[in-house]
Amino acid sequence: xxxxxxxxxxxxxFLAATMVGVLAGVLAWLDDRRLARAVLVGGGASGGVLVxxxxxxxxxxxxx
Numbered sequence: 001x002x003x004x005x006x007x008x009x010x011x012x013x014f015l016a017a018t019m020v021g022v023l024a025g026v027l028a029w030l031d032d033r034r035l036a037r038a039v040l041v042g043g044g045a046s047g048g049v050l051v052x053x054x055x056x057x058x059x060x061x062x063x064x
Contacts, residue, residue: 013053021046 025042029035 009053009057013050013057016053017046017049020049 021042024045025038028041029038032038
């Protein structure tokens with residue numbers, strides 16, 4: 001199904017996306033104290049990290 005390193009890559013990508021999303025959400029909340037804005041900023045940041053991780057994974061598998 002999946003190679004062991006692929007599973008590790010997926011887990012690290014989700015972990016990084018979660019950490020970046022939480023950090024961005026907290027910083028947005030500290031800036032303006034609006035929860036809806038903080039959630040949207042954090043979600044956008046985590047989505048951006050996941051898109052970058054998928055693109056990087058596709059690029060790296062094409063090199064091999």
